Amino acid sequence: MSSKKLNEQSYLLSSQYKSANNLKARIALHENYGTGKIDLHKWIFEHIDIKDDAVILELGTGSARVWVQNRDRIPQDWSITLSDFSKGMLAEAKKNLMDIKRNFSFKQIDIQDIPFNDNSFDMLMANHMLYHVPDIDKAIKEIRRVLKPKGKFYASTNGEGNMLEIRQMLAQVAKILPSELVADSFSSSFTLESAPAYLNKYFKTVKRFDLNAEIIVDKVEPIMAYLMSMTAVDKLEELMPITEQEKAIKQVIEFIEDKLTNGLIKIRTKTGLLVAF
Numbered sequence: 001m002s003s004k005k006l007n008e009q010s011y012l013l014s015s016q017y018k019s020a021n022n023l024k025a026r027i028a029l030h031e032n033y034g035t036g037k038i039d040l041h042k043w044i045f046e047h048i049d050i051k052d053d054a055v056i057l058e059l060g061t062g063s064a065r066v067w068v069q070n071r072d073r074i075p076q077d078w079s080i081t082l083s084d085f086s087k088g089m090l091a092e093a094k095k096n097l098m099d100i101k102r103n104f105s106f107k108q109i110d111i112q113d114i115p116f117n118d119n120s121f122d123m124l125m126a127n128h129m130l131y132h133v134p135d136i137d138k139a140i141k142e143i144r145r146v147l148k149p150k151g152k153f154y155a156s157t158n159g160e161g162n163m164l165e166i167r168q169m170l171a172q173v174a175k176i177l178p179s180e181l182v183a184d185s186f187s188s189s190f191t192l193e194s195a196p197a198y199l200n201k202y203f204k205t206v207k208r209f210d211l212n213a214e215i216i217v218d219k220v221e222p223i224m225a226y227l228m229s230m231t232a233v234d235k236l237e238e239l240m241p242i243t244e245q246e247k248a249i250k251q252v253i254e255f256i257e258d259k260l261t262n263g264l265i266k267i268r269t270k271t272g273l274l275v276a277f
């Protein structure tokens with residue numbers, strides 16, 4: 001049986017993004033072991049150049065991290081709609097913004113079908129999410145439609161070869177655990193390299209900004225948490241007897257231990273931002 005694709009809508013909604021837990025495990029690896037001094041969401045915010053009374057829509061907001069990390073620099077008069085197609089994510093976003101007094105509203109939206117009129121927004125943002133979308137062209141057409149003619153679209157995503165070391169480990173995990181539970185690819189469809197071709201179809205100007213860094217981990221646990229966040233372990237019971245489950249998980253841990261060279265695992269990250277207008 002084949003492994004999970006991260007743009008399979010049913011998998012994303014019923015397992016991967018049902019709640020914020022998987023995303024939290026992945027963010028934790030960057031936050032706790034990233035060697036770069038720059039926070040991705042603060043860095044994204046520094047590129048935003050839009051008027052002080054802008055009307056804004058964010059798609060696939062997740063845990064609303066871009067707003068939480070930049071809480072002190074959100075202009076008072078921005079009117080911001082945060083959206084996600086997962087109810088669980090939207091609930092987490094709402095909770096995380098509870099004490100930030102700005103004009104936030106929340107709506108459940110699939111980026112491929114945005115329920116707003118043409119020319120409604122000065123700015124749209126979709127961070128690290130377009131690679132999940134089955135019909136990327138449809139999503140970008142929708143973005144262009146609801147954006148005002150002079151509006152700007154910001155989209156962060158990963159570059160090719162991002163976290164290659166994790167991908168290689170995930171391929172090994174798929175040999176130990178039932179492969180249909182393991183995500184076989186992430187961020188391969190909408191990368192920093194492939195995104196301009198999608199965006200140029202609807203936008204005259206597309207600018208790319210890169211942010212490369214390194215994560216250095218000195219323990220098995222955070223790597224295990226990351227790999228499991230890409231694996232539907234909640235469904236493991238259905239596919240493996242309990243005795244085999246324990247053995248298999250132990251095997252994954254041993255495999256990670258083997259990867260620690262001089263006590264360390266180094267992971268290279270390639271990420272960045274596209275600005276289209």
Ligand SMILES: C[S@@+](CC[C@H](N)C(=O)[O-])C[C@H]1O[C@@H](n2cnc3c(N)ncnc32)[C@H](O)[C@@H]1O
Nearest residue numbers: 017060061062084085086089110111127129132
């Ligand atoms: C990797 S997370 C990124 C979250 C956030 N933008 C960030 O940068 O931290 C991807 C998010 O996109 C959402 N998502 C995936 N497919 C979607 C779609 N078709 N429409 C709207 N949201 C979607 C997921 O529920 C998840 O919250």
